[in-house]
Amino acid sequence: xxxxxxxxxxxxxxxxxPRGARNPVLVEVTRGAVVESRHRGSIAVVDVTGKTALxxxxxxxxxxxxxxxxxxxxxPLVESGAADRWxxxxxxLALACASHNAEPRHIAAVRGWxxxxxxxxxxxxxxxxxxxxxxETLHALVRAGQTPxxxxxxxxxxxxxxxxxxxxxxxPLQGYVSPVHGVQQRxxxxxxxxxxxDLGDAPRGTxxxxxxxxxxxxxxxxxxxxxxxAPDDFLPRERAAAATRIRKAVAAYPEMLAGSGRYCTxxxxxxxxxxxxxxxxxxxxxxALPEFGLGIALKCDDGAPRASQIMMTAVLRxxxxxxxxxxxxxxxxxxxxxENCNGNPVGEVRPSNEMGF
Amino acid sequence: xxxxxxxxxxxxxxxxxPRGARNPVLVEVTRGAVVESRHRGSIAVVDVTGKTALxxxxxxxxxxxxxxxxxxxxxPLVESGAADRWxxxxxxLALACASHNAEPRHIAAVRGWxxxxxxxxxxxxxxxxxxxxxxETLHALVRAGQTPxxxxxxxxxxxxxxxxxxxxxxxPLQGYVSPVHGVQQRxxxxxxxxxxxDLGDAPRGTxxxxxxxxxxxxxxxxxxxxxxxAPDDFLPRERAAAATRIRKAVAAYPEMLAGSGRYCTxxxxxxxxxxxxxxxxxxxxxxALPEFGLGIALKCDDGAPRASQIMMTAVLRxxxxxxxxxxxxxxxxxxxxxENCNGNPVGEVRPSNEMGF
Numbered sequence: 001x002x003x004x005x006x007x008x009x010x011x012x013x014x015x016x017x018p019r020g021a022r023n024p025v026l027v028e029v030t031r032g033a034v035v036e037s038r039h040r041g042s043i044a045v046v047d048v049t050g051k052t053a054l055x056x057x058x059x060x061x062x063x064x065x066x067x068x069x070x071x072x073x074x075x076p077l078v079e080s081g082a083a084d085r086w087x088x089x090x091x092x093l094a095l096a097c098a099s100h101n102a103e104p105r106h107i108a109a110v111r112g113w114x115x116x117x118x119x120x121x122x123x124x125x126x127x128x129x130x131x132x133x134x135x136e137t138l139h140a141l142v143r144a145g146q147t148p149x150x151x152x153x154x155x156x157x158x159x160x161x162x163x164x165x166x167x168x169x170x171x172p173l174q175g176y177v178s179p180v181h182g183v184q185q186r187x188x189x190x191x192x193x194x195x196x197x198d199l200g201d202a203p204r205g206t207x208x209x210x211x212x213x214x215x216x217x218x219x220x221x222x223x224x225x226x227x228x229x230a231p232d233d234f235l236p237r238e239r240a241a242a243a244t245r246i247r248k249a250v251a252a253y254p255e256m257l258a259g260s261g262r263y264c265t266x267x268x269x270x271x272x273x274x275x276x277x278x279x280x281x282x283x284x285x286x287x288a289l290p291e292f293g294l295g296i297a298l299k300c301d302d303g304a305p306r307a308s309q310i311m312m313t314a315v316l317r318x319x320x321x322x323x324x325x326x327x328x329x330x331x332x333x334x335x336x337x338x339e340n341c342n343g344n345p346v347g348e349v350r351p352s353n354e355m356g357f
Numbered sequence: 358x359x360x361x362x363x364x365x366x367x368x369x370x371x372x373x374x375p376r377g378a379r380n381p382v383l384v385e386v387t388r389g390a391v392v393e394s395r396h397r398g399s400i401a402v403v404d405v406t407g408k409t410a411l412x413x414x415x416x417x418x419x420x421x422x423x424x425x426x427x428x429x430x431x432x433p434l435v436e437s438g439a440a441d442r443w444x445x446x447x448x449x450l451a452l453a454c455a456s457h458n459a460e461p462r463h464i465a466a467v468r469g470w471x472x473x474x475x476x477x478x479x480x481x482x483x484x485x486x487x488x489x490x491x492x493e494t495l496h497a498l499v500r501a502g503q504t505p506x507x508x509x510x511x512x513x514x515x516x517x518x519x520x521x522x523x524x525x526x527x528x529p530l531q532g533y534v535s536p537v538h539g540v541q542q543r544x545x546x547x548x549x550x551x552x553x554x555d556l557g558d559a560p561r562g563t564x565x566x567x568x569x570x571x572x573x574x575x576x577x578x579x580x581x582x583x584x585x586x587a588p589d590d591f592l593p594r595e596r597a598a599a600a601t602r603i604r605k606a607v608a609a610y611p612e613m614l615a616g617s618g619r620y621c622t623x624x625x626x627x628x629x630x631x632x633x634x635x636x637x638x639x640x641x642x643x644x645a646l647p648e649f650g651l652g653i654a655l656k657c658d659d660g661a662p663r664a665s666q667i668m669m670t671a672v673l674r675x676x677x678x679x680x681x682x683x684x685x686x687x688x689x690x691x692x693x694x695x696e697n698c699n700g701n702p703v704g705e706v707r708p709s710n711e712m713g714f
Binding site: 029040062063205210215340 | 379386388389390391393394395396397419420421482483484485486487492495496499500502510560561562563564565566567570572639640657658659660661664697698699701703704
């Protein structure tokens, strides 16, 4: 399939829906005998040709993919030769795809990689935030009387990768987060090729870490992940090799993708190369299933991560990518118990009947 | 209106809806040019006779009111004479209605009140959680090398009030959180009277702080708050006096109801006795408007507090309870900006067109 065919395959599904289209309830939050809250969403499961394998809700809805596409944003880092130029290790490559916990291993890796390129944290344009996902990391920082720096930003690995590419290609480092900078334009082109869609006129937002995020129909996002996972017949050879290299690096170092207690790390540690998963803010979740030749993209309407991760587990089980043995080991990812402050179970976050359970 | 009439007024609207009934999108979350996430919900605005003044979505849906009814849960504390017996101050009475930040003033007040009754933190059955809402309070605790105790639980004021009532009435202190304990049974009876509804068979859940929470149709919950705010013609004299005493105490000490940076505190500090508001977990929000003789109860379907507070501000504006001057002072409660880590605005949480703006 050539580039024109790729684009046409995508364009078929790039139709905007009327506002207010309604998606099914896919996740329920219970408390005692009551379903207390409900999360709606849409899920696209698409094969490498763009054909829908499974779907829930409106899969043509445009979503901002946020951090769910960090592995795709990392493709130019490898394709450009920057990863080899700076001797980027598989663990560092996994970190370039990460929304990490800012655990000591993440911070050390970002700083080491920057130092090797003659750069420092001050070159990162993601700025700082307090660690959000791992209580011990936050408390350790506070106990030490420190405040977070740019390396603590959960996106600092991605930003280090962006700097690596710009430096390798002789582009200005300052302003690499701008939508018109070479770094972001290369990412846009890569996204267009994988999604099979011209994104020049796509509505754009600014991500929390200041880089642009372009709205992409959910179907096309799933297509991009199908191709990311099974690239050999659908992407140019160098891009296919880059995708496989990145995917294997994350599978080998799942703790670098997120960290302790996190869904993406637990899933990939259990599934290895069979499942690539990556969460994004506001309820986006994407996955690639190389053995099935399928990509998954989902969005919880209201943006809740507690729901998007349950949707992801449920659809992986429906597809058969998560067999019973694996599901047993990932019990807490299938249904998440809600406890009161006494530590007693009082409810759960679970897939609805709509998801087929 | 006598007790039977009260119950009948409520029973009219106590009809369960079929599962999956769909509510309108009431709050939108934008990023750049894109509506990134959407929150659905239902809102009931009811007068003291139970007549609907305004409504959005399915207002007969049963919701677990959670912490939104703490002021109603505090009625027996006053009605029983316990508040007078233990010389409970207006600030402490406000704290009994609170989901507080665990700021030093909240902790000191809980401990002082317990001590005055010859009790200690160990008598509280809410157990502990880390402060959630106020970064400085959390950091101070960590810096001091401390862990949270029961007084830090956001519900510790409510629990102290429950202990005060049990102690005054000579009931066992241990197990006061049990649904069959006198403390909880009195609260159930009070709720039934205010909601105009028999709740004996109502589905029940356990709240995060271990007390029972009974499912109540949104309409009836709004009715309860209409009567809480304008009780004189609708509640027995002692209960009416207790409601007014509690409402005035909270209006005088809004910082005790929640704390720094919190919606309920900001709204009541600005509006004084004209508006009583109280948030609850999983997207519940209730309000009483004494001058209008109206009560408000709303529930965000997916449980998001960022949405329920925007819904509350929007409905207060629609009713006219929040005039333009007040709305200007509460600008950040009308539309909440979303910033990236650089502190630049990249989007907002805002009411949808459905809310009339």
